Amino acid sequence: MSVRRWARAVRWYLGELTGETEYDRYCERHLRHHPLAPVPTRRDYQVLRTRHQEAHPQGRCC
Structure with a gap:
């Protein structure tokens, strides 16, 4: 495997x-x-993602 590919x-x-x-x-x-x-x-996406996760909680290990 070449270094570039690795x-x-x-x-x-x-x-x-x-x-x-x-x-x-x-x-x-x-x-x-x-x-x-x-x-x-990217920042707006993170806010949207966090809001979605808070509004739709799922079982998590942590």
Whole structure:
């Protein structure tokens, strides 16, 4: 495995682990379903996500 490929795999893994890629996926979905609406900033997304989680609690281990 080349160093570049290995580094890309590590970056992907860390992004998935930390939730960093969630915003990117959200932006893709948002543009697909609402092409004319402005895309929320990362900060706005975090606020929306937190509000949704508080309004729809699920069983969590922690």
